[in-house]
Amino acid sequence: MTFSLVLAVLAPLLTVSVEAARQPYDVHKIIDAFRNPHDDLKLLCAHRGLRWNGTSENSRDSYFRASEAGIECIETDIHLSLDGQLPMIHDGGLGRTTDIGEMTGQAAYNPFTAEGYNPLVADFNFTGLGGIEQLHLRDEQGRVRDEYVPSLPQMISSIFESGMNVVLELDFKDETAIEPVYWALKHLTNRAGVPANEWCIYKLQSVWYQTPEIFEALPWVQDAFQNGVQLAFIPVYDAGYIDDFDQLASAKLFSETNYTISFEVELRNTGGPIQDILDFTRDMNSVIRTAGTFHAPGDFTYPNTNIITFFDTGNYSLPADLQVNNSVYTFSENSVPTLIDAQVGNKSTDGHDYRSDFNWIIEQGYEWVITDTADDWHSRLEQQGLRNISHLIADGRAVVDEALAKTWYKRHARNFWGRSM
Ligand SMILES: *[C@@H]1O[C@H](CO)[C@@H](O)[C@H](O)[C@H]1NC(C)=O
Ligand SMILES: *[C@@H]1O[C@H](CO)[C@@H](O)[C@H](O)[C@H]1NC(C)=O
Ligand SMILES: *[C@@H]1O[C@H](CO)[C@@H](O)[C@H](O)[C@H]1NC(C)=O
Ligand SMILES: *[C@@H]1O[C@H](CO)[C@@H](O)[C@H](O)[C@H]1NC(C)=O
Ligand SMILES: *[C@@H]1O[C@H](CO)[C@@H](O)[C@H](O)[C@H]1NC(C)=O
Ligand SMILES: *[C@@H]1O[C@H](CO)[C@@H](O)[C@H](O)[C@H]1NC(C)=O
Numbered sequence: 001m002t003f004s005l006v007l008a009v010l011a012p013l014l015t016v017s018v019e020a021a022r023q024p025y026d027v028h029k030i031i032d033a034f035r036n037p038h039d040d041l042k043l044l045c046a047h048r049g050l051r052w053n054g055t056s057e058n059s060r061d062s063y064f065r066a067s068e069a070g071i072e073c074i075e076t077d078i079h080l081s082l083d084g085q086l087p088m089i090h091d092g093g094l095g096r097t098t099d100i101g102e103m104t105g106q107a108a109y110n111p112f113t114a115e116g117y118n119p120l121v122a123d124f125n126f127t128g129l130g131g132i133e134q135l136h137l138r139d140e141q142g143r144v145r146d147e148y149v150p151s152l153p154q155m156i157s158s159i160f161e162s163g164m165n166v167v168l169e170l171d172f173k174d175e176t177a178i179e180p181v182y183w184a185l186k187h188l189t190n191r192a193g194v195p196a197n198e199w200c201i202y203k204l205q206s207v208w209y210q211t212p213e214i215f216e217a218l219p220w221v222q223d224a225f226q227n228g229v230q231l232a233f234i235p236v237y238d239a240g241y242i243d244d245f246d247q248l249a250s251a252k253l254f255s256e257t258n259y260t261i262s263f264e265v266e267l268r269n270t271g272g273p274i275q276d277i278l279d280f281t282r283d284m285n286s287v288i289r290t291a292g293t294f295h296a297p298g299d300f301t302y303p304n305t306n307i308i309t310f311f312d313t314g315n316y317s318l319p320a321d322l323q324v325n326n327s328v329y330t331f332s333e334n335s336v337p338t339l340i341d342a343q344v345g346n347k348s349t350d351g352h353d354y355r356s357d358f359n360w361i362i363e364q365g366y367e368w369v370i371t372d373t374a375d376d377w378h379s380r381l382e383q384q385g386l387r388n389i390s391h392l393i394a395d396g397r398a399v400v401d402e403a404l405a406k407t408w409y410k411r412h413a414r415n416f417w418g419r420s421m
């Protein structure tokens with residue numbers, strides 16, 4: 001029996017719970033809020049879904065959790081497999097987030113020591129014998145979960161089936177995956193019938209397509225224009241690209257296009273490199289009036305509070321306090337945990353990377369944030385009067401009591417969805 005068939009049988013049961021729990025967002029209103037700022041709303045993108053404590057990154061479970069928590073956007077990663085499919089995996093290798101080691105009788109990969117089996121996603125088929133779709137996901141703490149690796153089209157189907165009202169920010173680790181995504185999404189929609197290519201935001205590194213001329217010449221972009229698909233594009237400007245090209249000039253050109261909805265501006269400190277791009281979005285004469293950034297709270301364990309890991313940390317131990325000197329420890333493969341400040345180099349003019357600091361991000365005036373702790377951000381922003389989600393609610397619908405959402409997820413979601421596909 002296919003999943004769709006199973007779902008068709010269970011649909012009445014699920015629909016009741018799902019609709020009782022989720023915010024009835026209109027995805028076009030979410031995209032509109034990326035374009036046009038509201039004084040009383042910051043937008044949140046759950047980084048790889050809402051994960052931790054048994055929920056793997058980029059998993060269906062992490063999507064359900066984000067949606068149940070009222071988060072309107074999920075930032076997510078896509079790679080291209082050998083057979084041209086689009087597995088939702090962050091790393092170039094399969095080791096950290098799947099059980100490829102256990103499945104092939106090799107040593108499981110350990111991201112802390114970089115030992116074990118970690119072959120490239122690009123060298124594996126997604127479908128068929130030994131394909132990525134047969135691998136289980138691991139959570140951040142290293143435990144193998146009862147859930148398989150999804151492809152992007154499968155995730156979109158899952159969003160359709162469950163009636164989730166979210167937009168995605170697609171983060172491409174691999175430029176070659178961009179065009180296949182457009183074609184794969186072309187005939188998919190959410191439950192409300194909105195084409196996936198209108199609520200899956202193409203968030204692309206600005207170095208790839210530095211001018212609208214280059215971007216608009218791409219066959220898939222031409223196809224969108226010809227078919228009236230209203231693309232949502234966000235170029236990523238980064239302090240790390242200062243030596244590569246004139247990012248402000250690029251931002252000014254893109255600001256005039258009908259498909260650029262916002263900028264991601266990866267500033268590391270106030271007044272540091274690319275501050276001028278953030279200032280440009282504050283200029284009343286600019287067409288682009290919003291910017292977003294990444295909240296950088298470290299990696300591999302729950303940010304700031306929970307240092308439990310089931311991976312062997314090898315020769316290193318995790319510091320008892322992950323936050324030090326207004327910076328935070330992060331872990332790179334096979335090296336001693338270092339503060340993000342220690343990696344900032346000349347991307348900052350005062351030696352600090354402030355992106356682990358909630359207050360700093362708010363003070364810079366960013367309108368949207370990609371964060372690993374979206375539920376925590378939601379509560380903190382609410383306390384500051386910055387989470388008026390009614391701007392995002394579909395016409396004729398009302399905000400749902402959040403308490404319902406929490407109970408629904410705990411009661412039904414995890415086991416059912418983890419096993420079903
Ligand atoms: C994870 O679970 C532990 C133990 O139940 C709990 O203290 C902690 O708050 C949880 N963390 C998250 C991020 O849910
Ligand atoms: C751990 O330390 C030992 C002794 O210094 C060294 O031989 C080994 O390569 C280190 N292992 C890792 C994973 O760094
Ligand atoms: C990928 O699939 C193709 C076509 O089915 C097959 O010929 C090839 O051997 C597969 N490659 C791997 C690495 O599984
Ligand atoms: C957006 O601009 C492009 C290029 O100028 C144009 O071809 C396209 O029709 C416009 N799309 C919409 C939806 O207005
Ligand atoms: C934090 O700052 C203090 C004062 O500058 C310094 O002595 C200490 O080494 C710093 N701690 C870390 C972990 O960098
Ligand atoms: C910034 O640092 C990089 C190396 O990390 C170097 O290549 C580059 O020239 C530096 N840029 C400036 C403007 O100092």
Ligand SMILES: *[C@@H]1O[C@H](CO)[C@@H](O)[C@H](O)[C@H]1NC(C)=O
Nearest residue numbers: 038040385387388389390391
């Ligand atoms: C939230 O926004 C809606 C729509 O603009 C407005 O009617 C409402 O008063 C706002 N709520 C609060 C608490 O400010």
